[in-house]
Amino acid sequence: MMPKMKHFFMLTTIASLLIFAIGCSADKGSGNTDSSKKGKENETHKINAIGYTWSEPPAKDGDGLKMLNEKLNIDYDMQFVPESEYNEKLSAVMASGDIPDMIAFRSQGPTRLNYYKFAKQGAFMPLDEYIDKLEYKDYIPSHVWEAMKVDGKIYGIPTYYPAYTLTPMIRKDWLDQLGLEVPTNFEELKEVALAFTNDDPDGNGKKDTYGLVLGSGLSPDYSFGAYYSGSWYHKNDEGQYIPGLISEERKEVVEMLHDLYADGAVTPDFALMSHDDTNKEFYSGKAGIYYGTQYGMSDPNMETLVEIHPEAEVVPIPPFKAPDGSEGYPFEIGYLGLVAFSKADVGNTEKIGKMLEILRLGKQFIPWEERNPDHQDFDWLNGIEGQGYEMEDEKAKTIDKNNQPKSYLIDARGWPETPAAAEDWNSYKTPQLIDLVKKFSEMHEGIEHYADPTAGLISEVDMDKGADLSQILTNAQSKMIGGEMPITDWDKMVKEYLSKGGQEVIDEYNEAIKENNREGIWE
Structure with missing residues (x-):
């Protein structure tokens, strides 16, 4: 990844080039009359795409690509770039x-900033007229749809990511052993x-166990709801939304962790x-409270715990009811990234249709029980049984990803009808x-x-200084929990955060919130 400042020098350097490029790209498409841009029926459309990958990309000429071209009657060129190099390549x-x-763009980081800037400069096609026709809309x-908007228009179609974030979980077998219940507030949590x-x-x-697992960066987050979390939930005296890590409500969580740490329970x-x-602290059976979620969990970790404690049972801890009556966790950001379409394709209805079909x-989203050769779409997307995949223990196992059409899709993450x-x-x-x-x-x-x-909105100061500003808060709060810094220095910590750029971050996000007619909502 490039250093942070390099991202911004690059953006500044390419700004004028991009404006010129947008004009050239639009001219490339606008040489057609409206009627010619609609495309001829059964015309083979050339479609170029660029995206990022964390793994080895498929071969440029694999059978999976040929299957995709044949099915859609297109000439599709998908360029995959290693994620660590993607922002630099995309800018060029x-x-x-x-x-x-x-x-393709990521939901966070410098490529997200590029999406915002390029959309404002007119590089992309507004997609609002197509959204209602999408079967997965x-x-x-x-x-998440709100996060796709720039100046009130949708320029991207999001890539799936689970809606629910990491939340606390607890050893129920330990609760049962001690005659306790799953805690419903901070006092009960301290008792447990x-x-x-x-x-x-x-x-x-033996006295060889303790309460909560905590690590560097104050992870996991033991806020037990949006009210006490790092989310932009509360407002300052000027009516501005503020990051939760500087709120008085967050201070209560730090005080609770400080008390437990002093008593050896952290x-x-x-x-x-x-x-x-x-992970090792919890799954080796040392501690009873940690965090988890529905995705990205580890069988080997749980197998380790069960081998040590065969009776182990772990359950989620529901959110605590907050003083304002709210009772719920924050959403995860809700999308991994997005896909935008070039403005040069405006009016080319047949080509746009092919892109939407990709x-x-x-x-x-194919239900798990239908992921087998009997499901026609599953079989085709995975390259036909025996060529792209094989069934093993009733689950599909890839044989050759070069034979799988899904390997060439710019977005191959199925979006389920509901999170459940x-x-x-x-x-x-x-x-x-x-x-x-x-x-x-x-x-x-x-x-x-x-x-x-603030989800999906941009603060350039946050992009530039956000990591350093967050470090100010996590370092200070870590010291407060560990007893190296008095909690009475909370206001001093907040003042440092604000003076070193935090107030600018707050100003920029609140301006964007106002411009986009946003507010924090419960769903």
């Missing part, structure tokens, strides 16, 4: 004057954490603990983990979630 491509028909939450530390919840006769030396370290093919329809538990094999993931799904389906009003 956009400035070159040869803008691809379909362009209503599967995508309204706050201290009992896990002092009352031998695993019954081995991970010792937590500020030095990596994510792998904190997205539709990838966004099909994702049935993420089907991706695991450990019974205890399957049960936990089902319980996470049930919990999230039964509560409200908070949509942060």
